[in-house]
Amino acid sequence: xxxxxxxxxxxxxxxxxxxxxxxxxxxxxxxxxxxxxxxxxxxxxxxxxxxxxxxxxxxxxxxxxxxxxxxxxxxxxxxxxxxxxxxxxxxxxxxxxxxxxxxxxxxxxxxxxxxxxxxxxxxxxxxxxxxxxxxxxxxxxxxxxxxxxxxxxxxxxxxxxxxxxxxxxxxxxxxxxxxxxxxxxxxxxxxxxxxxxxxxxxxxxxxxxxxxxxxxxxxxxxxxxxxxxxxxxxxxxxxxxxxxxxxxxxxxxxxxxxxxxxxxxxxxxxxxxxxxxxxxxxxxxxxxxxxxxxxxxxxxxxxxxxxxxxxxxxxxxxxxxxxxxxxxxxxxxxxxxxxxxxxxxxxxxxxxxxxxxx
Numbered sequence: 001x002x003x004x005x006x007x008x009x010x011x012x013x014x015x016x017x018x019x020x021x022x023x024x025x026x027x028x029x030x031x032x033x034x035x036x037x038x039x040x041x042x043x044x045x046x047x048x049x050x051x052x053x054x055x056x057x058x059x060x061x062x063x064x065x066x067x068x069x070x071x072x073x074x075x076x077x078x079x080x081x082x083x084x085x086x087x088x089x090x091x092x093x094x095x096x097x098x099x100x101x102x103x104x105x106x107x108x109x110x111x112x113x114x115x116x117x118x119x120x121x122x123x124x125x126x127x128x129x130x131x132x133x134x135x136x137x138x139x140x141x142x143x144x145x146x147x148x149x150x151x152x153x154x155x156x157x158x159x160x161x162x163x164x165x166x167x168x169x170x171x172x173x174x175x176x177x178x179x180x181x182x183x184x185x186x187x188x189x190x191x192x193x194x195x196x197x198x199x200x201x202x203x204x205x206x207x208x209x210x211x212x213x214x215x216x217x218x219x220x221x222x223x224x225x226x227x228x229x230x231x232x233x234x235x236x237x238x239x240x241x242x243x244x245x246x247x248x249x250x251x252x253x254x255x256x257x258x259x260x261x262x263x264x265x266x267x268x269x270x271x272x273x274x275x276x277x278x279x280x281x282x283x284x285x286x287x288x289x290x291x292x293x294x295x296x297x298x299x300x301x302x303x304x305x306x307x308x309x310x311x312x313x314x315x316x317x318x319x320x321x322x323x324x325x326x327x328x329x330x331x332x333x334x335x336x337x338x339x340x341x342x343x344x345x346x347x348x349x350x351x352x353x354x355x356x357x358x
Contacts, residue, residue, distance in 0.1 A: 002036040004309055007068035007274065011046040011090065013283025014293035015074020021295040021303050021346040022072055028350040029244030029318055032148035036311065041068075045090055047078030056089030062097045070305050071276035072298075077283035088140070091278075095133055098273035100266035102171045103165065104304070105130035105249040105280065110296075112327035113257035113336065117232065120255075124233035126250055128179070130172040133266055135164045136196075138242040160196040160241075162203065169207040171237035171269055176214050179237060184216040187224050187240035187248065225251060253280060260294030260335040261326070262273070263301035265308065275308055277301040289333075291341045294333040296322060299349060 006026070010019040023040050030037045032169035043050045043065065048123045056076070058064070065071060077083060094100070106127065107121040109115045117125070128162075139159040143210035146152045174185035186204045201218065208216055219227060221244045227234060228251060240248055257292035259281045266276040279297030287293060299322050306315035325331050332338025333345060 001034075003068045004020040004036060004038050004267070006038050006040050006305075007065040007071045008040050008042045008308050009045055009071065009073045009090075009094075010042065010298075011050075011074040011076050011283070012078045012086065013075055015046070015283060017288075017291065017293045017342055018279060018295045018298040019072055019074040021283065021342055022298040024346055025299055025318070025353070026302055026350055028152060028353050029314055031316065034312055035314070038226075046076060047081050047086065047322045050078070050081055050085070050089065050194045056086060057093065059086040059179075062094065065094075065274065066068075066098075068274045069309060071274050072302070073276050073278035074283070074298075075278070075283040077285075079285055080249050081231065092138065092140075094276055098268055098276070099134060100268050100273070100275055101132065101134040102168060102267040102269055103133035103245065103264060104175070104267055105129045105131065105245070105252070105262065105298075106266045106304075107249070107252040107256050107262065109256050109278060110261060111323045112329060112332070113189050113261070115257045117229065117255055120232050125256060127232075127235055128175060128237050128250045129245050129252060130168065130237065130239040131249065132164065132168040132240070132242050133176040135159055135161060135243075136242035150219075156243075158193070158196055158243075160199060162199070164201045165200055166207060168239060169204055170210070172206055172215075172237060176237035177211055177214070181236045183236040184214055185224070185235055185238045186216060186218045187221050187238055187244050188218055189221050189244070190218060197241075221248070223264045225249060228252065228255060249280065258294065258335040259297070260333065261296040261300065263297055263304055265304040266302070268309070276306075291343060292334050293342050294335050295342050295345055295349075296326065296333075317353065318349075321349050324352045325349050 010016040026038050050056050067238040076086045097201045108126040143161045144154045186195050188201050190201045253259045262280045264280050268275050303315045303319045331340045332350050333340050
């Protein structure tokens with residue numbers, strides 16, 4: 001029987017609640033199908049680690065998780081620590097250290113979810129946003145000088161490389177090619193950013209020639225936000241830069257009902273390193289420790305993890321269990337307008353996994 005090694009990094013805030021819930025669900029799934037199992041190893045990196053050691057994770061932390069089959073990540077963010085320290089010290093250190101250059105964020109309206117676009121049918125909002133995850137606006141290039149003086153200057157430089165853009169474009173076209181509609185929207189801002197984004201557009205044209213069966217178009221990022229609201233059915237797969245996709249994917253999650261249900265995968269498509277899967281909701285310190293966090297985003301991230309491990313049947317089984325639970329309004333957490341707890345939703349998903357009809 002195959003045993004998958006999973007590195008679990010709960011991180012901060014409600015990550016400490018939803019990641020253990022994800023482990024419970026994966027363990028229940030393994031028992032229900034009896035074809036593989038999991039071995040979890042947890043790492044207490046994050047804000048608490050920073051307070052004790054002055055860093056978000058150990059200097060050799062990447063080496064400790066390098067041999068995992070996948071990583072399940074909770075959140076990075078602590079109100080007592082500047083956000084740039086928590087992000088760059090943990091999540092981005094893993095993403096960039098393991099060259100997880102493709103960030104994949106599926107979005108659709110799950111059964112039973114009351115999404116804000118009342119004229120939008122669930123079939124009209126079924127997107128996957130591909131985010132360039134290694135460079136662009138989050139390359140970390142820049143600096144500050146003359147701090148505290150009237151002549152203080154600070155720069156952040158968006159850096160794009162031909163290799164980086166080509167590989168994310170090719171990944172996005174391949175993903176679009178694998179979906180029923182075979183449609184891709186390339187998100188840009190080349191009207192204002194006339195160097196790197198113009199190169200981004202040019203490379204999209206070049207890569208598109210390799211995928212003649214994929215219908216594609218180009219959309220300015222600001223216009224894309226309006227299109228997501230006004231014409232959701234016109235979109236399917238999207239590819240955007242690190243910053244643009246970061247923003248668009250939060251809008252997408254909100255349009256689908258809640259950030260609490262949204263998953264993401266930080267993927268190394270070449271499989272040189274482990275890929276990392278996480279809910280996008282953040283640390284949510286306002287509800288930390290109250291048992292109110294929505295674990296659906298974590299469970300859906302586990303679906304993506306299973307797909308990445310080459311277990312599509314198990315992934316489908318878990319997704320069906322999730323949909324069975326979201327279809328019941330009594331099992332909605334507060335972000336969805338309900339009163340259910342993290343434990344109740346977790347127990348309900350496990351019950352569905354064990355039910356014969358799944």
